[in-house]
Amino acid sequence: MRELKDNEQAIEAEAAAWVVRLDAGPLDPAEQRAFEAWLERSELHAAAFTLARSTWAELGALHTAPRLAGTSAPLATSPRQRRPAALPPPPVSRRWVWRGLAASVVLAAGYSAYRTADPLVMLHADYRTAPGEMRTITLPDGSTAQLNTDSAIAVRYGASRREVELLAGEAGFTVAKAVEGGGRAFVVQAADGEVTALGTRFVLRRQDARVDVTVIEHRVEISLRDAATGTRQTAVLQAAQAVGYSEADGLGEIRRVDPERELAWLRGRLLFDRVPLSQVVAELNRYRRGRIVIMNPALAGRQVSGVFRLDDLPAVIDVIAVELGARVVEAPFVTALY
Known part of the structure; x- marks a missing residue:
């Protein structure tokens, strides 16, 4: 829906x-x-x-x-009564x-073109970011959560485990050692899955019902509840591995990734290597309150390569337009490429 x-x-x-x-x-x-x-x-x-x-x-x-002057209706006149019209603006x-x-x-069109946070996310979130904002949170045990654009987390540290829920968006976690956390496991919940840290650094990205997990250092264990059978699927990811999951599709295939490339946002960059413009625009739109739209279908499949700074998105759009020979039209909350 x-x-x-x-x-x-x-x-x-x-x-x-x-x-x-x-x-x-x-x-x-x-x-x-x-x-x-x-x-x-x-x-x-x-x-x-x-x-x-x-x-x-x-x-x-x-x-x-x-x-x-001072009215909102067009001036009406008749042969019997004519008033002197105010000077036109x-x-x-x-x-x-x-x-x-x-x-x-x-x-x-609604708030997705000029996005504001989901009210339910706002209600439950302890920390969140607006579109285009990134923020690093220090958790009670010294672990850190780096929130990407338009993201939110809830923190629930208890006696038996250190629990964080990714409510929306994307977050990178650098986990303090278990001894510093009182021997408690560090667990991130997202959708119907749980990711337990067996090391220090990993990233989760949540898009509606789908979650993607990428490990930067050491290992994590993923546990996903199967709603149909009541059982749980599990997998262990090593450094430089990633996997996606959802309730509908279960755990996906584990794949090798280049964390430096996949997670360039952690360094304030976006990196594209022969990526279709349609996908580039979808990623850029995550960092903007407005929307970039592609008016020419022939442009959508054109490939884009480059490293772009997140703190200068207007320049990114201009560079891409020049490289592809496209034109740009700006209007409030809308940037059109054609």
């Missing part, structure tokens, strides 16, 4: 961006083909564009209709009027 809602909001943001582009001037042949392909993807795409365009037309009509650029429209269209 959440994925469907996010998809609808993304389409509405893309529709808003297309109205921006169409208002800027005629499309060239490649842009026209891209626009037509986008419009024909589904009825939802067509409906979203119709709504954005009609809202823009209505705003344009409101702007041009004469009004009395200075002309306003359609581009500036559109900027207000773009904000309203995107905000109408």
Whole structure:
């Protein structure tokens, strides 16, 4: 359900961006083909564009209709009674009027375009980060949790174990030795699984019902409850190994990874090596309150390589656009690539 809602909001943001582009001037042949392909993807795409365009037309009509100062209704006149009209306001650029429209269209799509924290996550979280924010938390035993963008954890240290729950997003853990934790196990819960530290450093990333675990140093043990049978699946990960799990699919295949590459965010970087632009944009959107949308389907599969700084995301977008020969249109909360 959440994925469907996010998809609808993304389409509405893309529709808003297309109205921006169409208002800027005629499309060239490649842009026209891209626009037509986008419009024909589904009825939802067509409906979203119709709504954005009609809202823009209505705003344009409101702007041009004469009004009395201090009123919100168009000025009405009759042969029997004519009032002197107030001087018209200075002309306003359609581009500036559109900027207000773009904000309203995107905000109408819901909070995922301009994200705020899930209220339930806010209620249960002891520590959290906003989109684009990273934070390092020192836990009661001296262990640390490094929260990535838009992430949240709850801390529940008890007599028998040191427990942390990853409620949302991504976190890297550097675990104090058991003797420093009073001999208690260090356990991170996420979805229906538990990750027990058998060493010092590991990272969990939670996306809805799926969780990915990556070990940087030493080992962790993963335990996943099987809702159908009531049993538990277990696996031990070594350094430079990763695995994904979910209630629906169980434990996935253990795979070798390069932690320096996979977890570059821990150093304030994003690293891409021949990654499709669609995936790059999805990752960048995690670090922004607004949304980047790809207007040209031909761009989505173009590959991107590079190391980018998380503290300068506007420059990242510009660099990618130059490398791919794409254009960028900015509107409130929306950046369109075409």
